[in-house]
Amino acid sequence: xxxxxxxxxxxxxxxxxxxxxxxxxxxxxxxxxxxxxxxxxxxxxxxxxxxxxxxxxxxxxxxxxxxxxxxxxxxxxxxxxxxxxxxxxxxxxxxxxxxxxxxxxxxxxxxxxxxxxxxxxxxxxxxxxxxxxxxxxxxxxxxxxxxxxxxxxxxxxxxxxxxxxxxxxxxxxxxxxxxxxxxxxxxxxxxxxxxxxxxxxxxxxxxxxxxxxxxxxxxxxxxxxxxxxxxxxxxxxxxxxxxxxxxxxxxxxxxxxxxxxxxxxxxxxxxxxxxxxxxxxxxxxxxxxxxxxxxxxxxxxxxxxxxxxxx
Numbered sequence: 001x002x003x004x005x006x007x008x009x010x011x012x013x014x015x016x017x018x019x020x021x022x023x024x025x026x027x028x029x030x031x032x033x034x035x036x037x038x039x040x041x042x043x044x045x046x047x048x049x050x051x052x053x054x055x056x057x058x059x060x061x062x063x064x065x066x067x068x069x070x071x072x073x074x075x076x077x078x079x080x081x082x083x084x085x086x087x088x089x090x091x092x093x094x095x096x097x098x099x100x101x102x103x104x105x106x107x108x109x110x111x112x113x114x115x116x117x118x119x120x121x122x123x124x125x126x127x128x129x130x131x132x133x134x135x136x137x138x139x140x141x142x143x144x145x146x147x148x149x150x151x152x153x154x155x156x157x158x159x160x161x162x163x164x165x166x167x168x169x170x171x172x173x174x175x176x177x178x179x180x181x182x183x184x185x186x187x188x189x190x191x192x193x194x195x196x197x198x199x200x201x202x203x204x205x206x207x208x209x210x211x212x213x214x215x216x217x218x219x220x221x222x223x224x225x226x227x228x229x230x231x232x233x234x235x236x237x238x239x240x241x242x243x244x245x246x247x248x249x250x251x252x253x254x255x256x257x258x259x260x261x262x263x264x265x266x267x268x269x270x271x272x273x274x275x276x277x278x279x280x281x282x283x284x285x286x287x288x289x290x291x292x293x294x295x296x297x298x299x300x301x302x303x304x305x306x307x308x309x310x311x
Contacts, residue, residue: 019206025178026194027060029157030141033192034061036182037139040068040192041098041132044090046082047257048203048214049143052195054093055212068141069096073128075120076103077238077259085215100131118239119262129165132189139182139190147199148286157196163187200255200287201280208273217254220271225250231264255287 016024033040042057044050057066070090074083090097102123105111110130111123132140146153156172158180173181182190195203207214225232225248226241233239235247239261252265253276270276 026056029194030060033139034067039137040139041071041137042141044070044072046086053143066095069098071098073124074099074101075259077120077261081217082215082257100127102127119259121259121262139192141192144193145198146196157193159191161189204277220251220253220268223252
């Protein structure tokens with residue numbers, strides 16, 4: 001049986017589980033944003049964290065429509081299973097989906113692909129900032145969690161971004177007693193992270209409790225992969241394996257969803273949520289640290305990208 005982390009003093013007094021406490025906190029944050037900002041938007045990648053955000057939005061606002069659209073920053077190098085899931089899930093919800101395309105940014109000359117680097121992950125920043133400006137969004141929900149990466153650990157729930165969409169740690173505001181300061185000047189916006197205090201284990205336990213569907217790539221399946229830079233990368237139209245990189249047919253799954261060219265698979269036989277929970281309990285490295293090549297570019301890769309305007 002998987003042990004859950006101790007309840008907070010408040011949750012003990014109210015006799016609620018730690019998942020109930022996390023859910024209540026996240027719903028409060030989402031409703032606070034809906035009340036305080038004029039044009040929020042929810043980023044949705046089709047990954048487990050953004051799927052949880054959609055479930056929380058349902059609980060926060062149903063039976064009414066969401067008071068914000070859903071937006072995906074599409075690199076053009078996504079897993080096809082995830083794109084199929086994205087379109088089907090948004091259609092089931094009956095909500096508005098905005099797709100901001102990195103390929104369109106390339107075609108317009110806004111960004112250039114890096115020679116020798118097949119990943120478009122870093123190019124998403126310009127596409128995101130352009131979409132925020134085009135639609136006039138003043139707050140952007142994201143599924144980042146503090147346990148993912150050391151730069152994420154510094155993040156506030158309400159993360160202020162300046163007129164250029166950039167993150168400056170010294171400009172962030174205190175959030176004592178769960179009081180959030182959403183005041184912004186013209187051109188600024190807030191990134192909002194309702195599940196900052198969740199862990200990977202919390203996310204999977206919540207998915208299990210709620211019976212939420214996730215893309216099939218999260219579960220064990222057979223796939224052609226090859227080894228590069230310590231990770232198992234999938235073969236496909238966006239990433240060619242080298243002559244010294246042999247392709248193997250393996251049973252794998254993905255712990256995180258990202259650009260196919262920089263997201264590694266892990267060997268796994270976990271074919272259901274309970275098996276994934278057991279696997280996560282035994283893991284000693286976060287999903288981003290284990291399977292995202294873009295985070296190992298340098299010691300400060302994530303923080304550097306955040307300062308440029310990344311998620």
